[in-house]
Amino acid sequence: MARVRYVMTHRDYRVDHRLSDSDENVHSVWDNSLEPVLTVEPGEVVRFECRDATDRQVTVQTTAEEVPDISFDPVHPLTGPVAVEGAEPGDVLEVELLDLQHKGWGYTLFFPGEMELGLLPEDFDEPGLHIWDLQGDVGQFVDGIEVPLDPFPGVIGVAPGEDGEIGTLPPRSTGGNMDIKHLTAGSTLYLPVEVEGGLFSTADCHAAQGDGEVCVTGIEAPMFVTARFDVRSDKAIEQPQFETPGPFTPTGVDEPMYATSGIDPDLMEATKRAVRYMIDHLHEERGLTRGEAYMLCSAAVDLKINEVVDAPNWTVSAYLPESIFPE
Amino acid sequence: MARVRYVMTHRDYRVDHRLSDSDENVHSVWDNSLEPVLTVEPGEVVRFECRDATDRQVTVQTTAEEVPDISFDPVHPLTGPVAVEGAEPGDVLEVELLDLQHKGWGYTLFFPGEMELGLLPEDFDEPGLHIWDLQGDVGQFVDGIEVPLDPFPGVIGVAPGEDGEIGTLPPRSTGGNMDIKHLTAGSTLYLPVEVEGGLFSTADCHAAQGDGEVCVTGIEAPMFVTARFDVRSDKAIEQPQFETPGPFTPTGVDEPMYATSGIDPDLMEATKRAVRYMIDHLHEERGLTRGEAYMLCSAAVDLKINEVVDAPNWTVSAYLPESIFPE
Numbered sequence: 021m022a023r024v025r026y027v028m029t030h031r032d033y034r035v036d037h038r039l040s041d042s043d044e045n046v047h048s049v050w051d052n053s054l055e056p057v058l059t060v061e062p063g064e065v066v067r068f069e070c071r072d073a074t075d076r077q078v079t080v081q082t083t084a085e086e087v088p089d090i091s092f093d094p095v096h097p098l099t100g101p102v103a104v105e106g107a108e109p110g111d112v113l114e115v116e117l118l119d120l121q122h123k124g125w126g127y128t129l130f131f132p133g134e135m136e137l138g139l140l141p142e143d144f145d146e147p148g149l150h151i152w153d154l155q156g157d158v159g160q161f162v163d164g165i166e167v168p169l170d171p172f173p174g175v176i177g178v179a180p181g182e183d184g185e186i187g188t189l190p191p192r193s194t195g196g197n198m199d200i201k202h203l204t205a206g207s208t209l210y211l212p213v214e215v216e217g218g219l220f221s222t223a224d225c226h227a228a229q230g231d232g233e234v235c236v237t238g239i240e241a242p243m244f245v246t247a248r249f250d251v252r253s254d255k256a257i258e259q260p261q262f263e264t265p266g267p268f269t270p271t272g273v274d275e276p277m278y279a280t281s282g283i284d285p286d287l288m289e290a291t292k293r294a295v296r297y298m299i300d301h302l303h304e305e306r307g308l309t310r311g312e313a314y315m316l317c318s319a320a321v322d323l324k325i326n327e328v329v330d331a332p333n334w335t336v337s338a339y340l341p342e343s344i345f346p347e
Numbered sequence: 348m349a350r351v352r353y354v355m356t357h358r359d360y361r362v363d364h365r366l367s368d369s370d371e372n373v374h375s376v377w378d379n380s381l382e383p384v385l386t387v388e389p390g391e392v393v394r395f396e397c398r399d400a401t402d403r404q405v406t407v408q409t410t411a412e413e414v415p416d417i418s419f420d421p422v423h424p425l426t427g428p429v430a431v432e433g434a435e436p437g438d439v440l441e442v443e444l445l446d447l448q449h450k451g452w453g454y455t456l457f458f459p460g461e462m463e464l465g466l467l468p469e470d471f472d473e474p475g476l477h478i479w480d481l482q483g484d485v486g487q488f489v490d491g492i493e494v495p496l497d498p499f500p501g502v503i504g505v506a507p508g509e510d511g512e513i514g515t516l517p518p519r520s521t522g523g524n525m526d527i528k529h530l531t532a533g534s535t536l537y538l539p540v541e542v543e544g545g546l547f548s549t550a551d552c553h554a555a556q557g558d559g560e561v562c563v564t565g566i567e568a569p570m571f572v573t574a575r576f577d578v579r580s581d582k583a584i585e586q587p588q589f590e591t592p593g594p595f596t597p598t599g600v601d602e603p604m605y606a607t608s609g610i611d612p613d614l615m616e617a618t619k620r621a622v623r624y625m626i627d628h629l630h631e632e633r634g635l636t637r638g639e640a641y642m643l644c645s646a647a648v649d650l651k652i653n654e655v656v657d658a659p660n661w662t663v664s665a666y667l668p669e670s671i672f673p674e
């Protein structure tokens with residue numbers, strides 16, 4: 021596959037602290053009463069080791085049949101929390117993502133429809149799984165399909181001001197499971213601080229993902245996340261904001277895409293239509309099974325809102341990069 | 348502004364037919380009983396002249412105060428219909444977009460909130476208008492901001508199978524006002540044919556637009572649209588699909604973006620949040636008025652669905668290319 025890689029400006033940095041993914045550094049709920057495992061000064065750099073989203077229930081030997089047995093109790097295993105000196109409620113925590121490093125493997129899976137997970141549970145009775153071999157910046161799918169890798173943390177956030185144990189599945193105003201694929205190395209994330217020290221944690225890294233993460237997983241992968249922290253008292257935000265160098269296409273340059281549009285009076289239904297039509301396309305024109313197509317959409321197909329103003333019908337399209345297919 | 352332009356592969360073609368934007372070639376409703384103004388053979392190329400979306404109610408001298416007086420009766424003035432020989436219900440009309448040519452000016456406007464148009468009518472009591480000078484592939488906004496132009500037809504479609512006069516504001520399964528900014532020159536659109544001959548029309552060209560078209564207008568501009576037609580009996584689709592070379596960023600290469608995320612249990616509300624936060628950002632950090640910010644979002648900020656699976660909260664982000672600002 022001919023590819024032009026996105027080249028990030030090299031940044032010099034030194035790692036000040038390392039957090040392994042051992043039990044004492046891992047927690048599975050947002051809870052502002054958790055003691056920080058590390059306290060850092062603004063400007064310091066931390067390298068976080070992150071487990072995969074299922075907390076090691078999936079390995080390179082796992083099969084699709086075993087997917088329904090995955091327990092959600094340990095999801096997500098977050099590394100942290102890290103307190104940042106001087107961060108106070110109302111401040112903004114600046115998180116500069118310096119490096120993301122996968123460990124050579126990952127997986128994409130979807131659950132059987134009765135579990136009501138993912139965008140299209142009604143279309144998939146049976147579970148599905150693909151184990152990816154990750155080599156450098158390419159992941160291997162089926163039929164010679166190669167997906168470029170641009171790793172990012174799916175979960176990244178600070179502790180909510182609300183007291184108690186709060187689940188990690190939905191994202192919140194303080195971040196968390198936002199699954200924003202553009203939070204690549206070279207990006208800077210801004211998070212609204214709600215408790216003293218911020219109490220930052222990260223988890224659920226993806227080696228790649230399409231905008232939407234439609235089957236409920238990207239390329240899930242254990243990973244190292246290296247980040248520099250700073251506290252911004254000059255900024256005030258309600259929900260996360262970020263600067264990103266992209267990439268905005270899988271290869272970081274414009275390239276041909278095939279797109280399917282969903283037109284519907286409900287924005288979520290328009291989204292489902294766009295993805296269903298793309299699954300049809302991948303099945304009929306590219307010979308994938310529907311399950312493979314669903315997973316490829318989740319790993320490499322982007323959802324864009326074309327228009328939300330031509331009442332009563334909205335347009336959402338799903339974009340497939342054609343360069344991922346063998347020539 | 349340093350820019351690297353997207354370069355389309357040059358395609359050789361000859362224009363077989365021209366349709367001016369004079370009254371006899373323009374209609375303002377979808378209606379499958381309209382007589383075609385032209386019938387073409389598959390493979391033929393037509394150059395359509397298209398009026399602006401308001402049917403010449405806006406000129407380069409129009410002011411914001413006049414915006415509420417715009418009548419919706421002639422919206423949209425569609426050029427066509429063109430019948431394609433051999434196109435039958437169930438077929439797919441293939442429309443290869445060969446060239447789009449603006450006429451040197453355009454406008455972006457929003458209506459007063461009481462008219463309930465656009466994504467955020469509740470935030471804008473007063474109307475707004477910007478007249479753009481379009482020079483080659485750049486449009487001039489305020490404060491030295493330059494928006495790259497990648498023209499496309501906002502309205503492009505075939506006649507619905509449903510009888511009667513059907514409004515052109517909402518897009519439908521047969522296309523129409525889809526406002527898909529990636530339908531640039533070099534793209535190929537597939538439309539499901541519902542009536543004999545297809546009865547193709549196009550209108551409402553935009554010199555540029557952000558994904559979402561949030562204030563209800565892109566850079567609206569009278570334009571020429573050149574397209575080649577073909578009939579595909581080997582393909583069957585429910586709603587439009589397309590191939591596109593992009594661009595997927597304003598300059599066609601990856602570049603830094605500033606993004607604001609909206610996290611909410613309702614996908615439309617998440618979208619509104621993302622845009623509101625971007626308007627705040629453009630106002631507070633870039634010094635635009637809120638009205639200017641709303642229009643710039645509509646012309647140059649892209650909406651992406653980051654995730655629609657982390658129930659009950661979805662993430663939508665708005666992406667602003669930083670290269671549009673003067674250095």
